[in-house]
Every structure is written in structure tokens, then in C-alpha cells.
Amino acid sequence: MQTRYVLIGFFVASLASIDFIPKFGIGIYPFGCIFMVAWVFLTSYAIFKHHLIDINIVIRKGLVYSILVAVITFIYLILVLLSERFLQGLVGYRSLITSILIALIIALLFNPLRNKIQRFLDKRFFKGTLESLAEERERLKQELFQTEKLAYVGGLASSVVHEIKNPLTAIKTFVEYLPQKYQDPKFKEKFERLIPQEIERIEKVVHQLLDLAKPRQTTFKPVNIVNTIDTTLSLLENSLKSKRIEVRKDYISSEVIIQGDEEQLRQVFLNLFLNSIQAMNEGSTLAISVQGVKGSSDQADSTTRPLGHSVTITITDTGCGISEDNLKKLFTPFFSTKKDGVGLGLTITQEIIRQHRGEIRVESKMNQGTRFIIELPI
Incomplete structure (x- = not known):
């Protein structure tokens, strides 16, 4: 206006x-x-x-x-x-x-x-x-970031419950059999090997949630963007399995290092992945591509294609798509097509990408799917 x-x-x-x-x-x-x-x-x-x-x-x-x-x-x-x-x-x-x-x-x-x-x-x-x-503007922006983070944590609750419930079930089963099979060498060996693994799995999920929820300043340091994407996907593993969504990955390398804030980038991918999962039906496909542009081979190894001065991350789903009218308003604050949506997720996603001196754009057609394209400098 x-x-x-x-x-x-x-x-x-x-x-x-x-x-x-x-x-x-x-x-x-x-x-x-x-x-x-x-x-x-x-x-x-x-x-x-x-x-x-x-x-x-x-x-x-x-x-x-x-x-x-x-x-x-x-x-x-x-x-x-x-x-x-x-x-x-x-x-x-x-x-x-x-x-x-x-x-x-x-x-x-x-x-x-x-x-x-x-x-x-x-x-x-x-x-x-x-x-x-200027201070008031910065304070309000941080509050928006924090509000959206907490909203993500709430949205992840059901998925995280399963992530924690499965290890707890395994631990409970072993504890129940412990009095009967304590003298069994095979049982003891399996117990000593699996219990620490399951506890470590729970700790990992809890630490990831705590890191996501707590307020923090933007700190730029070397980040492996591929690892950030994979760890974010691991949080949503149960949601992906429950909908039988196939995840296809096309990474130029197992290590693509950029300068960024890992927690904020994880928030970006978490938001985009959640949106894709919610937009897709059972048996759909989520494709994630990490490619380099502007031909340089600074970070590529002998088994990969050359990586350039920037990295392009493409997230493509086969969901319901977005109408042309909604596509124009997608990054507008408080715009949401969900009944319980806050409408700040993509706005904050765009702001984080801009803070990383990158850009994000979206392509979509109704009933054909949506593609988010992120470009970040290396």
C-alpha cells in the first residue's frame, strides 16, 4: 500500500x-x-x-x-x-x-x-x-525470530515424541529382560552396545531442540551445508516415513563449506521441509539438490563436479502447489494459507538468507509441486 x-x-x-x-x-x-x-x-x-x-x-x-x-x-x-x-x-x-x-x-x-x-x-x-x-527494530526482529523458533518446536513435537519413544522402548525392553538374562554373555554384549547408542540418540534429539529454541546472536563461521541439511532431515524422519515420502538427494560433494550461522540455516531448512511435508500426500517425493555455480574447483574433490563461488540449494516437492495469487504474497509477514499458521516462517526464512548475503526464490504450479531455490555465497 x-x-x-x-x-x-x-x-x-x-x-x-x-x-x-x-x-x-x-x-x-x-x-x-x-x-x-x-x-x-x-x-x-x-x-x-x-x-x-x-x-x-x-x-x-x-x-x-x-x-x-x-x-x-x-x-x-x-x-x-x-x-x-x-x-x-x-x-x-x-x-x-x-x-x-x-x-x-x-x-x-x-x-x-x-x-x-x-x-x-x-x-x-x-x-x-x-x-x-534502530535498537527497537532489532529487538522486534529478534522477538519475531524467537516466536517462529518456538512455533517450529511445537510443530515438531509429534515427530520428536516418536524419535525419543523408539529408543526408550528399546531401553525398557532390555531392562525388563535384564534380571532373567543378566548371565547370558550374548545378551550382556548386546545390552552394552545398544543401550549407550539409544541414550546418545535421545541426547542428540534433545540437544538439537534446545539449540533451536534458545535465543542466540548471529555468528558466522564455516558450516558444512550438506551436514546441516541432513541433520535437519533426521529430525523429520518419522514424519517422512509416516507419509511414505521418498527423499532424493543430489549433492555435488559431501562437504560444501560456507560462512554462516548453522542454527539459523537449520531453521531455514526446517521451515521449508515442514512446508513441503505438509503440502504432500502419501507416496510423494522430496528432492534436495546442492550444486555449485560460476566454475571454480576450490572445494571439490576428485570424485565430484566442480564447485563455484556460490552454492545453490534446491528443494522440490510434488505437493499441491501454490496459486499465482498466493505466490506473490508468499514472503509477506503474517500471510498464511494454513488455519493455524502464524505467517512468519517464510518471512523469517527470507530475512535469514538475506543476512547471509544470499537470495531465495520460489517456483510453483497448482497440483504440480513447489520448488524453493536458495543461493548462498561460499
Whole structure:
């Protein structure tokens, strides 16, 4: 809506250029001034209605700068008059050229002082306001990230229950047979081997959930994007199996290293995988591709194709697809086609990708599936 007002305003302002037409002998009323007035009113309405700029800061700055200009102009004129009279009294010579030279010299000397005064006023009256706005924006963004993380944790609950339940069932079974078969060497060997494995499996799931749920700062370090994708898929293993979804992987290498925040990237893939699973019926296919572009062989080994200066991750499902109307609004905050959807998942996904200096785009057709394409620099 805000962009619409801006575009309409520019169109109305452009109509003001018709004032030159009567000069070519064409009889038309010069509506240009009317369109300019309309543009001013339209822009003012958009600013106040949709808060395109903080009007309080504009008013304060306008008032302070107006006073500053008035004071500086007054001081400048006083200095010019005093200097002119002093020189005229000293040398006894009156000339317009002398007055102009005096004015220019004082202007050149006074301009640095004016800049220092302006910087002082900016720092004294406006820096705190702008900093507080920036801090508030960053705080709200972090809250959105955290809200969406917790929503993901809630959505994963059923899958995680099965991930933990299966190891617990195995442990319970072994414990029940322990009094009877404690002296059995084969049972003891199997017990000593499997129980630690199942406990480690539970710990892994719990740690992954804790890492996902806790608030954290963005920290960039070397990340194996293939490993991040696979560990995220492991969290959804039960959901994939329950729908008999086939996962097809096409990785250029088992190690594709980028600079990024692993937990945030895991949140990106978790969101996209969950969306795909929810959109697909039983027996569907989820294809994941990791490829390099812009031909370089810096990270590729002898058994892989060359990897480039960026990596392209493609996630393709054979689900219900997305309509053209919804496709345009897919990354809009609070837009969701799900009844219980928050509508922030893809918005935050896009923001995370942008923080990693990458881009994300989507292609989809109804009843044919959806493809998300992510490009990240290496």
C-alpha cells in the first residue's frame, strides 16, 4: 500500500510537466500547478497515514535547522558589516568589489564552523532518537525470530515424541529382560552396545531442540551445508516415513563449506521441509539438490563436479502447489494459507538468507509441486 501511494504520487507529479505544451501553440490549460499541489497533498497523506517517515523527527529537525539557519545568517551579516566598516575605516576606501571579497572570505571561513554546529546538533538532539529506533527494530526482529523458533518446536513435537519413544522402548525392553538374562554373555554384549547408542540418540534429539529454541546472536563461521541439511532431515524422519515420502538427494560433494550461522540455516531448512511435508500426500517425493555455480574447483574433490563461488540449494516437492495469487504474497509477514499458521516462517526464512548475503526464490504450479531455490555465497 505504501509503495502504491509513492508510485501514484510520482505519476501525478509527472503530469505537472504538461505546462510546456501551450508554448507550442496547443490550446490547453496549464494544469501543472494543480498536479503539483495534488502531489504534495497525496505525499503528505501517505506520510501521515502509513508512517513512511517519523514525522516527529522531521518536525524537530526542521525547527532546529530553521533556527540554526536564521542564527548563522544573522551572525554572517553582522560579521560582513563589521568587517567592511573596519576595513573602510582602516584604509579609507569604499568599493563594491571590496564588500563582495569580504563576504566571500567570511563565507569560506564560516562554512566549516556551520558544519561543526550542524554535526553537534545532530549528535545532541537526534542521535539518541535514531539509535533508539534502530535498537527497537532489532529487538522486534529478534522477538519475531524467537516466536517462529518456538512455533517450529511445537510443530515438531509429534515427530520428536516418536524419535525419543523408539529408543526408550528399546531401553525398557532390555531392562525388563535384564534380571532373567543378566548371565547370558550374548545378551550382556548386546545390552552394552545398544543401550549407550539409544541414550546418545535421545541426547542428540534433545540437544538439537534446545539449540533451536534458545535465543542466540548471529555468528558466522564455516558450516558444512550438506551436514546441516541432513541433520535437519533426521529430525523429520518419522514424519517422512509416516507419509511414505521418498527423499532424493543430489549433492555435488559431501562437504560444501560456507560462512554462516548453522542454527539459523537449520531453521531455514526446517521451515521449508515442514512446508513441503505438509503440502504432500502419501507416496510423494522430496528432492534436495546442492550444486555449485560460476566454475571454480576450490572445494571439490576428485570424485565430484566442480564447485563455484556460490552454492545453490534446491528443494522440490510434488505437493499441491501454490496459486499465482498466493505466490506473490508468499514472503509477506503474517500471510498464511494454513488455519493455524502464524505467517512468519517464510518471512523469517527470507530475512535469514538475506543476512547471509544470499537470495531465495520460489517456483510453483497448482497440483504440480513447489520448488524453493536458495543461493548462498561460499
